[in-house]
Amino acid sequence: MQPSDRVREEVRGFTPYAPGLSMEEIKEKYGLSRVIKLASNENPLGASPLVKRVLARKADTVFRYPRAGNPALTAALAARHGVPRQCVVAGNGSDEIIDLLVRVTCRPGRDNVVAFDPCFSIYVQQTRLCGVTLRQAKLGDDFAFDLGALAGACDDDTALVFLTNPDNPSGYAVPADDVLALARTIPKRALLVVDEAYAEFAEPEAVYSTMARFNETDNVVVLRTFSKLYGLAGLRLGFGVLPPDIADYLLRVRLPFSVNLLAEAAGLAALEDVDFVAASLEAVARGRTLLAEKLAALGCKVFPSQANFLMFTPPLPAADVFEGLLKRGIIARALKSYGLPHMLRVSIGNDEENDAFLAAMKDIVDSGF
Template identity: 55%
Template sequence: MSNTRIRPDIRDFEPYVAGRSIDEIKAAYQLTSVIKLASNENPLGTSPVVQDVICKNASLAFRYAQAGNPVLRKALAEHLGIADTCIVCGNGSDEIIDLLIRVMARPGVDNVVAFDPCFSMYKVQSKLCGVAFRQAPLNRDFSFSWDGLLQIMDERTRIVFVTNPDNPSGYAAPASEILDLARRIPEQATLVVDEAYIDFSDPLETYSMLRLFENASNIVLLRTFSKLFGLAGLRLGYGIMPPDLADYLMRTRPPFSVNILAEKAGIAAINDTPFIEATRTTVLKGKEQLVRGMEACGCKVYPSQANFLLVKPPVDPARVCDALLRKGIIVRPLGSYGLDDCFRVSVGNAEENERFLHALGEVVHGS
């Protein structure tokens, strides 16, 4: 197709850069076993309880889910202690990001702001919607420069994205700081706090905005089932927001974007308390294991409230990532985030973490 049929602002579109898959690495390096520590997935996999629910409901795959997912929204409302009128479910939290931009920002007029680096979908979806995207640099230690963020806002700023805990650093700001930011942004703007990794923060009550978001009328929270609940492959997320905004998103979102198996799996997942607790315990202990091991290899490891760690190795990160791939271990290079001197590693289970540390030691020490 001639590119004259494509919108001019889309012709140089840079897509989201996904991590490499296990099958891809097996084929590329003729490996039989690969550990993936690149995509911040649940180290315990998918709950057996949820797997059972998916299997029992597989025969319903020919059915459409109920429009609006009222049963899932009610279950989430009870789980979170909020009204179901505040919840919008989507095909991953990516869909909620897209809907917020489409509903709130005028193409060619308004702008969206975020930190740099940040989750790249904010930029991807803004550009796809024809909305200007602005970024303010993080502080050198990856903490949030609130004043820097405020300086790039103006009367046409409609959405302010803050990821807390942040990706790829794992840094998290106390909820009280974020509430203060919400009170300082322009009157017409909405603060969208992406809490994809909030369940791994410790203590949770210090960082989660859940109990504070109603203290300001301009706050939206994003949540996902991809991390704590182990449902990344089913694509399920949701937003928590003022009921009037939720109503507009419900009017405009595709009616069946959340499939029927994802909905049933999500309801089962939030009720599987033993799996939730086991996941948190595995991640918190695993982070300690990884930090000790990587620091022993001479790496600088940044503090993290998420289920991953940002790492600056003592040798060339590109060489480290490539050498690890050849040993069957996938970590995340960060060139797409502008962090060429670092890589990101997800917390695995104890055996995966140990295998990674052993391989990292061999790479760093040249053996």
Template identity: 55%
Template sequence: MSDLRTVRPEIPDFEKYHAGMAIEEIQERYGLGKVIKLASNENPLGTSPVVQQVLKQNAGLAFRYAQAGTPRLHAAIAEHLGLPVSRIVAGNGSDEIIDLLVRIKARPGQDNIIAFDPCFSMYKLQAKLCGVELRQAKLKPDFSFPWDDLLALADENTAICFVTTPDNPSGFTPKASELEALARALPPQCLLVIDEAYMDFAQPLEEYSLLPRLNEFENVAILRTFSKMYGLAGLRLGYGILPEWLADYCLRVKLPFSVNVLAEMAGIAALSDTVYIEATRKVVSEGREQLTRGFQSMGCKVHPSMANFLLIDLPAGASHDAKGLFQALLERGIIIRPLSSYNLPESLRVSVGDASENRALLDVMKEILGS
């Protein structure tokens, strides 16, 4: 008799995704009224007032299905980027696009995917779930990219090369010329997927992104998200800028209503709110500088970042290690991100907050590390 609980052999080895801790969770655990969350790289300004108004006005439409294929959102993104709409595929976060690309491009048990180590956990998860080998090249000690090591992993069965820039969790951002060299050096069947979830914070864009020159490369796809710069993490909205043939395949097989009707409206509104976008860019830029100065004054090592977060290492001989500092901050109502899941147990990642949140973190850290 067959066992109903029989599943594919890869499944029992999976572990649950460990996201940044929620504000409500910490409030309940420690009996706190106010909690500052600097753990998940969310927008420090919250949701755009323009988007909030659109959501309020259209909340009554939540009973409706979105139009299949989200054509209005696709058109808005294409106009925003100055690209053909035939290259755009929106999804339930850029995670959905990653899932689609792995399932469409990589043949289970035959192809492989290459990436750096550490990397975004979704690359690992989807490769494993789809039965595709993931090969990884270790980052350099300063978190810069060893391109030759990555290329050495590629062969005639390499279907996808994932590169995140600015990288998570370090914030390291290579020049676009380096990405160009990589795109030209990969095997002809390999798709270079550049995950630009944080690229909106890197300036000037043309120095770091291949997007302005995307038409020169047939083997490059770019991923973007509305979760960071646009403050829509809770609505789950992202998109891929893909070769037209690949976008066509994605739209054939993706779930037809994975982008809900309110998320589509919010995304269109968010693209138009240039005041909010510029305010976010200013707050993040100034906040990075504020936190960098503060951490360095305590003897912490701060890794250069062009994203909306910083990777820090505590000074030698500090009164707390990374795990201890994380716990001490939790008890005082401040959430940052430990990095044991990235195999970086002695490092911490801090999202950039607004000026008052950043100051609160620095003051409490100084108190803890000085005790």
């Protein structure tokens, strides 16, 4: 008997997640004293000062379990977004909500899930793990959404349709009107899952986000995360707003206490610190405009973005530019894993980080790698 005989067939072909070099590894490899990370779309201002104070105060309580279901957080989220409290499910990152949706709604070996190609890797991994077919529709020119093709990939056995809006890695977004029109065209049993990890950065958010119009249909799920705008990526916190019956089923099977006590406290504090949120949005909007203009002036093709990052095609081979940035202490995101080896993605940093990135790009374009 082979060791793999003890493992489900769906699992045997999986490979471990392969992260890039850490900041410390890059410092050591290139003899650098400082490294700037602009690869993971984190908040350029860090974490809220209020969050930091609350976490310090809560440190003595970590021996306690959190309350089941995180009622304080879900109540605050419901009030913030104007949705029924029973429709909100908190998760260990929005990844947990995605995983639960696949496991709760999809029948292995029978149902399918539909998404664009490329798409968030978690959609691919969790459907495969659950023995569910993933159907992918191609994006249009310049990464525009072909919503007709997405709807056309569905059939009566489609359980979920994933739409990331704004999209990653392009930053492309469509108005909520188009999203709701799509929701009305997919099969009756299917749920349209709108992943709005970057929706707060869209301008204006009200035009692009489906959250405020959640009650207009009965087959839409909206996902949000605290990892981007709120600067809590390391605490793993997200949530979904779902039809109440689906929310109830997710809560029945969700692992107890998956959202830890500190994450919940941080989430509540982050929602309260409106000044930090406003400063973060302003920093991203200003930095996005600056980087788009300067990269274009360096000969890059920059794709319009409604997110906190920019995707671009450099005037030199992307792999060489990526390596050249590393040598200069800048971590961007290579997009080979998305099937886009000729492109890079850069997160919007703070003013100093943006200037350092632009200086490194200019040096590469002017002087070589």
